[in-house]
Amino acid sequence: MIRIRPCAPSGTEFGIRVVTVLVALVLLVKDAPAADLVQAARLARQYLESTDPQAKAALSRQFAEYDADWRDVVEVLRPRPTAAVKPGYYKEEHFSQPGLRKKHPEDLLYLIVPTGYRPDRPTGLVVFMHGGGKGSPRTAPAGYMTPAKPGSPPSSARVGDLFDAVGMIGVGPSAPWNENDHSRWCLPETDDYIADVIRECKGRFHIDGNRVFLMGHSMGGFGAYHQVQRQPDRFAAVIASAGSWTLAQWPVVRGTTFCIVHGKDDAKLGVRDRNTDFAFARWAHDLLVQKNIPHVYKEHAGMHPIGYGKRHILDFFQAGRELRRDPFFPQVVLASPVGYSTSKCYPVRHNRWITLDATSEGLIEYDSLRRHGRGHSKDSPIEEWNEWELRHAVVKKPGAIIEAVNRGENLIDVSTTNVSRFTIWLHPAMVDFDRPIRIKLNGVTRPGERVAPSLTALLDSFQRRRDWDLVYPAKISLEMGG
Numbered sequence: 001m002i003r004i005r006p007c008a009p010s011g012t013e014f015g016i017r018v019v020t021v022l023v024a025l026v027l028l029v030k031d032a033p034a035a036d037l038v039q040a041a042r043l044a045r046q047y048l049e050s051t052d053p054q055a056k057a058a059l060s061r062q063f064a065e066y067d068a069d070w071r072d073v074v075e076v077l078r079p080r081p082t083a084a085v086k087p088g089y090y091k092e093e094h095f096s097q098p099g100l101r102k103k104h105p106e107d108l109l110y111l112i113v114p115t116g117y118r119p120d121r122p123t124g125l126v127v128f129m130h131g132g133g134k135g136s137p138r139t140a141p142a143g144y145m146t147p148a149k150p151g152s153p154p155s156s157a158r159v160g161d162l163f164d165a166v167g168m169i170g171v172g173p174s175a176p177w178n179e180n181d182h183s184r185w186c187l188p189e190t191d192d193y194i195a196d197v198i199r200e201c202k203g204r205f206h207i208d209g210n211r212v213f214l215m216g217h218s219m220g221g222f223g224a225y226h227q228v229q230r231q232p233d234r235f236a237a238v239i240a241s242a243g244s245w246t247l248a249q250w251p252v253v254r255g256t257t258f259c260i261v262h263g264k265d266d267a268k269l270g271v272r273d274r275n276t277d278f279a280f281a282r283w284a285h286d287l288l289v290q291k292n293i294p295h296v297y298k299e300h301a302g303m304h305p306i307g308y309g310k311r312h313i314l315d316f317f318q319a320g321r322e323l324r325r326d327p328f329f330p331q332v333v334l335a336s337p338v339g340y341s342t343s344k345c346y347p348v349r350h351n352r353w354i355t356l357d358a359t360s361e362g363l364i365e366y367d368s369l370r371r372h373g374r375g376h377s378k379d380s381p382i383e384e385w386n387e388w389e390l391r392h393a394v395v396k397k398p399g400a401i402i403e404a405v406n407r408g409e410n411l412i413d414v415s416t417t418n419v420s421r422f423t424i425w426l427h428p429a430m431v432d433f434d435r436p437i438r439i440k441l442n443g444v445t446r447p448g449e450r451v452a453p454s455l456t457a458l459l460d461s462f463q464r465r466r467d468w469d470l471v472y473p474a475k476i477s478l479e480m481g482g
Contacts, residue, residue, distance in 0.1 A: 033067055040068035040455065041076040047459050060456040070458045070473050078468045079202055087115045089160055091142060097203040100196055106177070107193075108138045109200065110145035112163040112170035117205070124168035124211035124236075125201050126317075127194060128159070130175065131218025131242075131306075133182040141172030144217070144306070156307040157217075166317040168213075169205050173197045175219070185216060185223025186344040191230055198234070199466065209469030210325040215239040215313070217306045218276060225284070226340035232256035233352040233470060236325040239313060242266055242304050244280035245340040248367045250291050251403070252338060252351060255329035259296040259316050260284055261309040267378070269385045272304055274376045279390040280369065287367055287392070327352060327470050328429045330406040335364065337399055342368075345397075350464050353430065353472055354404050355423040360480075362418035364399040367392065406430055410448070413440045414478075421479045425461050425472035426451060433474065441478065451476060 040063060047059045093109040095101045117123055130141045147160035163170030175184040176193050184190070194214070201207055214235045216224035221243020228238040229252050237257035262281035267274040278299070285297040296316060302308025332352045336359070339345035349356050374380065375388035400418040407413050410431050412424055424439070431437055436448025453473035461472040 036066035037068040037072050037076065040066040040073050044073055044077060044455065044459055047456075048463065063455045068455075070453060070455050073455060074458070074468055074471065081202075081204060081206055082119050084119055085113050085117060085205065087113045087117055087164070089145065089147060091145070092139070095196070095200050097200050100200055104193070104196065106138060108141070108174045109197070110141040110172040112145060112147070112160050113205075114164045114167045114169065116167050117169065119206050122206050122208035122211070124166075124213065125198065125205070125207045126163055126166075126168050126170045126213045126215055127197055127201075128170060128172045129185045129214070129216035129220030129223045130172060131157075131220055132175070132184075133219060134179055134184070136175060136184075136219070138174035138177070141174060145170065145172040148307075152307065154302055154307040154310075155305045157305055159306060159310060159313075162310065162314055162317070165314060166321075168211070168317075169201060169207065171197060171201055183219060183222045183226075183341075183344060185220055186226040186340055188346055190223065191227070194227065194231075195234070195466065208324075209467060210327070211236055211323075212325070213237050213239065213317075215241065216243060217241040218243065218304065221276065222340055226344060228253055228256065228258050229335075229338040229340070230346070230348055231351075233325070233327070233350070234465070234467070236323050237316075237320065239316065240281075240284075241306055241309055241313065242276050243340075244276045245284065246369045247339060247341050247345060248284070248287070249333075249335040249338045249364075249401075250287055250293055250367060251333040252335050253288070253293055253295070254331050254333055255326060255352065257294070257296065257320070257323060258288070259298065259313075261298045261300070261312050261316075263300050263302040263304065263308050265301065265303045268303065269380070269382060270378055273378050274371075274388060276304060277390070283369055283390055283392055325469075328406075328427060330408075332402075332404045334402045334404075335399060336401075342397075352470070353425040353427070354402055355425065355464065356400060356402060356419065357423055357477070358419075358421040359400040360418050360420045361398070362400070363396040364401050364417055365394050365396055366399075368395045369393075407440075410435050411438045411440060411445075415442055416480070419480065421477070423475050423477045425457075426474040426476065427472045428453070437476065439476065439478065449476070 043059050050056050090111040095104045130144050132140050143157050145160045146158050148158035176187050176190050178184050221240045224238050224240035225243050225245035239259040241261045260281050264278050267277040288295045298312040332354050334351040334354045336348040337345045369390045372391050373388035375384035403415050405413045436450050438448045439446045451474045457475050458471050458473040
């Protein structure tokens with residue numbers, strides 16, 4: 001297998017602006033498979049860059065002319081920065097990868113490079129979503145990402161030292177800008193923004209694509225409850241600290257470790273309103289238990305600042321040193337639309353090896369929380385404060401659900417609600433391509449069919465998530481009634 005690593009010339013503050021190139025030496029190799037690999041990779045790049053369906057179809061036909069395994073093509077195309085980087089805290093960095101600086105010209109990144117980082121081996125990445133609100137400046141991550149000093153009080157918001165302690169790259173991006181929204185990590189554009197942050201970090205550092213974590217506190221905690229529903233397949237785990245939610249499709253979390261950290265005194269009369277009351281976390285925990293969805297729940301006796309829960313977060317990371325995303329997790333649930341609240345409930349298309357292509361009309365059930373009583377404000381009379389509560393309800397709203405289970409022995413069992421077309425993506429880690437693959441759809445087993453891996457399918461699967469560790473070289477598309 002040929003692995004071609006990108007060069008990394010100096011010139012930025014990090015000295016690691018990465019330019020992915022095919023090493024010229026490979027072009028001179030006379031071995032036919034090596035030459036085929038170079039040509040296949042060149043065509044694959046053109047395919048990924050093209051937006052013209054006819055041009056893409058023509059490139060797809062050319063793939064067959066070259067004897068190149070799709071696994072080798074992935075290794076060529078995957079970014080692997082190799083430049084040395086000094087450990088430490090880097091503040092107010094801009095996006096630097098091609099296209100991303102233009103897309104996010106004003107957004108800032110705050111980075112922690114752990115002491116043990118080495119570019120010759122992959123490391124984990126933690127994306128941290130800061131707290132605040134609609135008026136939080138782009139420099140807001142500085143208050144969190146700056147390493148805490150020894151003996152810092154529990155009220156401290158600084159967690160930068162946590163990333164060094166667990167030996168992973170930490171990145172704190174500024175929240176997507178919106179002066180009219182207090183839940184900026186739950187905006188429609190946030191999904192792609194977080195993906196771009198990860199892409200930027202993969203261009204700077206040697207990141208293990210299956211060791212990417214998402215953590216959010218306060219406003220970022222809202223984002224954690226939101227993102228764990230919308231794109232659980234991006235992360236090895238999602239950590240919600242002092243957040244809240246009012247709408248959920250909890251089954252979509254299956255396969256991704258969800259950690260909830262919350263203080264019992266988060267809301268306190270005379271101190272803090274009930275926007276992130278402890279009851280939100282307790283209800284999430286209870287419902288996840290009821291639905292038999294594995295998760296981690298850590299409550300503490302402290303108040304809202306992240307410093308009170310920092311020890312619990314560190315314990316979670318240390319206990320999860322071997323925790324990895326599983327792109328082939330055998331049970332996948334995709335629901336659309338989803339979001340942490342009714343006002344932030346948007347369509348979803350992908351979760352791991354399932355794509356929702358088209359829906360039909362109908363209702364699905366959601367878990368919902370509703371505030372009862374007038375004691376929401378910290379300035380409420382004590383009688384009202386004590387009467388306030390969260391009440392759970394199951395509500396019906398327009399939507400669609402796909403639940404797919406890989407039963408083994410080349411059998412995929414799928415049940416759908418309000419779905420008219422969907423796609424199952426396949427990988428050798430999931431099925432045996434030398435045997436027919438059977439699909440049991442809504443209780444009816446279809447005749448087995450053979451499916452062959454192809455570079456075209458692989459590239460199409462990459463374009464769903466732009467993640468080389470979440471790709472599948474074959475697919476089966478199904479239409480209801482077809």
